[in-house]
Amino acid sequence: MRNDRILGALVLIAGIVLYAATAHFPGAASNRPGPAFLPRVLAVLFAVSGFLLILYRKPTVNDASENQPRNRFKVVAMIAGLVLYSMIADTTGFLIAGGCLTFGFCSLLGNSWRVGLVVTVVLVPFIYTIFSTVLGVVLPVGWLGW
Amino acid sequence: MIADAFALVFQPSILLVMAVSGLYGLFVGSVPGLTATMAVALMVPFTFYMDPVPALAAIVTMEAMAIFAGDIPGALVRIPGTPSSAAYTDDAYALTQKGRAQSVLGVCLIFSVLGGLFGSVVLMIAAPLLATFALQFTSYEYFWLALLGLSCAALVAKGSPLKGAISLGIGLFLSTVGLDPVDGYARFTFGYSDLVGGVSFIPAMIGLFGLSEVIRNLLRSDVEIRIPQTERHGVLVEVFRLLGRRKKSLLRSASLGTGIGALPGAGADIAAWISFGVSKRCSDTPEEYGQGSLEGVGDATAANNSAVAGAWVPALVFGIPGDTVTAIAIGVLLMKGLQPGPAIFERQPELLYAVYIVFFLANLLLLPFGYLAILAGRRVVTMPRRILLPGILLFCVVGSFAINHSTFDIGVMIVMGLLGYYLEANEVPIGPIVLGLVLGPMIEHHFMNSLIKSQGSLAQFFTRPVAGVLGILCLVMWFYPFISYVRRWRKT
Numbered sequence: 252m253r254n255d256r257i258l259g260a261l262v263l264i265a266g267i268v269l270y271a272a273t274a275h276f277p278g279a280a281s282n283r284p285g286p287a288f289l290p291r292v293l294a295v296l297f298a299v300s301g302f303l304l305i306l307y308r309k310p311t312v313n314d315a316s317e318n319q320p321r322n323r324f325k326v327v328a329m330i331a332g333l334v335l336y337s338m339i340a341d342t343t344g345f346l347i348a349g350g351c352l353t354f355g356f357c358s359l360l361g362n363s364w365r366v367g368l369v370v371t372v373v374l375v376p377f378i379y380t381i382f383s384t385v386l387g388v389v390l391p392v393g394w395l396g397w
Numbered sequence: 398m399i400a401d402a403f404a405l406v407f408q409p410s411i412l413l414v415m416a417v418s419g420l421y422g423l424f425v426g427s428v429p430g431l432t433a434t435m436a437v438a439l440m441v442p443f444t445f446y447m448d449p450v451p452a453l454a455a456i457v458t459m460e461a462m463a464i465f466a467g468d469i470p471g472a473l474v475r476i477p478g479t480p481s482s483a484a485y486t487d488d489a490y491a492l493t494q495k496g497r498a499q500s501v502l503g504v505c506l507i508f509s510v511l512g513g514l515f516g517s518v519v520l521m522i523a524a525p526l527l528a529t530f531a532l533q534f535t536s537y538e539y540f541w542l543a544l545l546g547l548s549c550a551a552l553v554a555k556g557s558p559l560k561g562a563i564s565l566g567i568g569l570f571l572s573t574v575g576l577d578p579v580d581g582y583a584r585f586t587f588g589y590s591d592l593v594g595g596v597s598f599i600p601a602m603i604g605l606f607g608l609s610e611v612i613r614n615l616l617r618s619d620v621e622i623r624i625p626q627t628e629r630h631g632v633l634v635e636v637f638r639l640l641g642r643r644k645k646s647l648l649r650s651a652s653l654g655t656g657i658g659a660l661p662g663a664g665a666d667i668a669a670w671i672s673f674g675v676s677k678r679c680s681d682t683p684e685e686y687g688q689g690s691l692e693g694v695g696d697a698t699a700a701n702n703s704a705v706a707g708a709w710v711p712a713l714v715f716g717i718p719g720d721t722v723t724a725i726a727i728g729v730l731l732m733k734g735l736q737p738g739p740a741i742f743e744r745q746p747e748l749l750y751a752v753y754i755v756f757f758l759a760n761l762l763l764l765p766f767g768y769l770a771i772l773a774g775r776r777v778v779t780m781p782r783r784i785l786l787p788g789i790l791l792f793c794v795v796g797s798f799a800i801n802h803s804t805f806d807i808g809v810m811i812v813m814g815l816l817g818y819y820l821e822a823n824e825v826p827i828g829p830i831v832l833g834l835v836l837g838p839m840i841e842h843h844f845m846n847s848l849i850k851s852q853g854s855l856a857q858f859f860t861r862p863v864a865g866v867l868g869i870l871c872l873v874m875w876f877y878p879f880i881s882y883v884r885r886w887r888k889t
Contacts, residue, residue, distance in 0.1 A: 345795075352791065
């Protein structure tokens with residue numbers, strides 16, 4: 252969906268908030284501007300761009316498939332799954348948290364539980380092996396101890 | 398020196414890295430909806446653990462393969478595998494419907510290889526020449542050059558320049574998060590110690606290009622993919638006939654592609670569009686363009702592959718990326734403590750020669766790998782997305798976590814993914830964000846240093862000849878849209 256009016260308003264507000272956020276930054280020295288200089292230039296850029304976008308907006312375009320509540324639910328559920336993963340991964344470990352995330356996401360995509368199980372059983376140990384064994388990345392260990 | 402470079406590249410481990418990343422690039426490019434940039438972003442966590450040469454070899458090979466592979470779904474099912482193939486997808490598909498899929502894919506392969514090789518020759522010749530010149534640059538020239546690159550990225554990027562500027566502003570803003578380069582003051586960290594060092598580059602890239610792609614696929618209702626029947630003769634039968642007639646136009650397209658690729662923000666997709674347009678204008682049969690022109694497809698595909706090498710010229714010489722992929726590659730080099738720029742030509746020339754060799758090798762590897770990809774194309778293109786997406790999502794999660802071993806970075810990836818999706822849905826190009834993120838610290842550093850040197854005088858920014866020319870170019874670029882608007886307004 253394209254909506255220049257909303258995008259322009261958001262960018263305009265971002266410019267104002269950004270400028271206000273630099274109010275407590277240290278001031279300029281005699282031979283150079285201070286740390287607020289670039290953020291303030293950007294704040295002005297955002298404010299002007301947002302204003303111009305609202306002024307010269309194109310007609311709003313709606314995408315039917317994006318507006319389907321079912322598809323939107325999938326995105327919200329996926330983000331919730333990712334947040335949950337980052338909350339429990341340190342406790343349960345990568346294999347359990349990653350397995351739950353993969354199986355849940357497979358179900359969300361409309362795969363049968365059998366396909367979901369196969370994908371999870373193949374994918375999670377595969378990624379664990381690549382990152383942990385080949386690259387030496389320490390993935391969260393958790394309950395299983397490895 | 399050249400022998401050292403050959404020794405650096407022709408090691409079994411590096412050749413294996415090139416082969417694996419090439420196959421990965423072919424796979425990602427062939428799957429509709431997955432972009433070459435996403436593939437590079439997901440590959441970055443791996444390159445983080447490699448030495449500079451294999452890391453660059455992996456990125457270069459993967460990109461060259463993915464750009465070609467994007468032609469396969471474009472020709473077979475009219476869905477370009479990467480944005481670079483969009484310019485000639487209609488023509489390629491029209492030829493497929495006429496039963497000439499093998500011919501069109503053969504032309505795409507050979508013209509891509511030739512375009513890529515041409516770009517590699519230009520890179521090898523132009524980069525050292527420019528580097529000798531760039532050695533005399535000071536912070537004034539670098540400031541203007543970086544600003545010129547950013548301005549170019551906003552103005553040349555797809556869609557409206559206003560939206561390009563917004564995207565660039567977001568990238569620059571993200572680059573200000575963390576300690577300020579001169580005073581060490583913590584900006585926009587909101588009390589999070591994870592933000593003191595700035596927004597993590599890799600999770601940001603994975604979010605912008607990987608997670609946003611997953612979101613886009615989730616919101617898209619699945620469409621059944623059908624492939625028309627094709628001719629039974631070999632892939633290369635028509636290629637040599639066409640090559641005999643189109644030597645000059647191939648040279649023109651490859652030169653155009655390399656030149657456009659070197660413009661920051663332009664990239665392979667714009668190179669293909671422009672080359673296709675020029676090809677039509679110069680053709681004896683312009684009426685065939687849009688209805689299935691093999692000539693148009695060949696010219697445009699040569700341009701997009703030559704643009705890949707072109708984008709590395711400003712990246713290696715000035716540290717100014719030519720496109721999103723080179724911006725990510727510069728990010729990788731910076732993480733490894735290597736600052737691209739003229740000094741690298743003096744201090745580590747073997748690394749540069751290794752990059753040239755990698756470019757030639759990647760394009761030569763494209764011949765056998767691409768041929769196999771054409772044969773396997775039908776199966777890959779119709780691979781169900783609901784099996785692929787869980788793998789991509791898990792790679793996004795683990796790739797974001799891997800660099801700093803921090804779940805905070807997964808949060809960064811989620812935020813950037815949502816931002817990337819929202820911006821693209823509103824036709825805001827996300828490439829300039831990467832350029833802003835990479836060039837932001839460079840601009841601020843050189844600007845502050847220049848002011849300190851000149852005791853706060855802005856006049857010094859124009860007194861050195863090269864700096865003056867670059868500065869004027871920059872100002873012309875900013876004010877040209879206003880001047881042309883006023884001119885048009887006065888005429889009407």
